[in-house]
Amino acid sequence: MDVGAVRVGVALTDPSPMLATPLVTLQRDEDAGSDLTELVRLIAEHEVVEVVIGLPKTLAGRHGSAADSAHSYAEALATRIAPIPVRFHDERLTTVTASRMLSQRGVRGKRQRAVVDQAAAVEILQAWLDARSQTT
Numbered sequence: 546m547d548v549g550a551v552r553v554g555v556a557l558t559d560p561s562p563m564l565a566t567p568l569v570t571l572q573r574d575e576d577a578g579s580d581l582t583e584l585v586r587l588i589a590e591h592e593v594v595e596v597v598i599g600l601p602k603t604l605a606g607r608h609g610s611a612a613d614s615a616h617s618y619a620e621a622l623a624t625r626i627a628p629i630p631v632r633f634h635d636e637r638l639t640t641v642t643a644s645r646m647l648s649q650r651g652v653r654g655k656r657q658r659a660v661v662d663q664a665a666a667v668e669i670l671q672a673w674l675d676a677r678s679q680t681t
Contacts, residue, residue, distance in 0.1 A: 546584075546596065546597070546598045546599065546666055546669070547599050547636065547662050547663075547665035547666040547668075547669055548598055548599065548614070548615050548618045548619075549573070549662060550573065550614070551572070551573055552570050552571065552572060552573060552662045553570070553571045553572075553573060553580055553584070553618075553662065554567070554570050554661070554662025554663040554664070554665050554666035554667075555567075555568045555569050555570070555571065555584070555587065555663065555666055556568055556663060556666035556667040556669070556670045556671075557591055557593075557670075558670060558674060562674060563674060563678070564671070564674075565666075565667045565668075565670035565671040565674060566667065567660065567663035567664060567666065567667050568587070568591075568663065568666075569587070569663065570660065570662045570663050571583055571584070578621070581621055581622055581625060584622060584625075584626075585622075585625050585626055588626055588629065593629060594629065595629065595630050595632065596619075596622065596626065596629060596630070596631045596632065597632050597633070597634050597669060597670055597673045598615055598618070598619050598622075598631060598632070598633055598634075598669075599615065599633070599634060599635075599636030599665070599666070599669040600612055600615055600616075600633040600634060600635055600636060601615060601636050602635055602636075615633070619631045619633070632673070634669055634670075634672060634673040634676075635672075636665070636668075636669045
């Protein structure tokens with residue numbers, strides 16, 4: 546997942562798990578938590594066994610307010626989906642990478658804003674899958 550202040554991009558893997566694909570972009574709802582409720586539903590529907598959330602570190606590798614927000618979001622989600630583990634993966638520049646990739650494919654403006662969070666979630670999940678496959 547790519548957790549932002551306004552939207553949450555969600556990606557899934559294939560069953561193997563080797564390939565990340567986009568699923569949906571949800572609007573953040575800090576008041577009612579409808580985004581968390583929808584994530585819980587999606588996690589159950591897709592029989593998710595592990596959740597990976599992008600951790601937005603600064604370019605210097607430090608944690609800032611965005612990382613604190615991602616941690617808070619992860620904690621709120623983890624309490625709803627326990628015992629499914631929630632993990633973090635460094636997401637520095639994933640939104641930039643996703644935006645460039647979409648621009649290169651001709652997706653711009655409103656169309657890009659609608660899917661950039663999903664594309665960033667794919668980048669985060671794919672990087673996590675690739676790193677995991679190198680250690681096993």
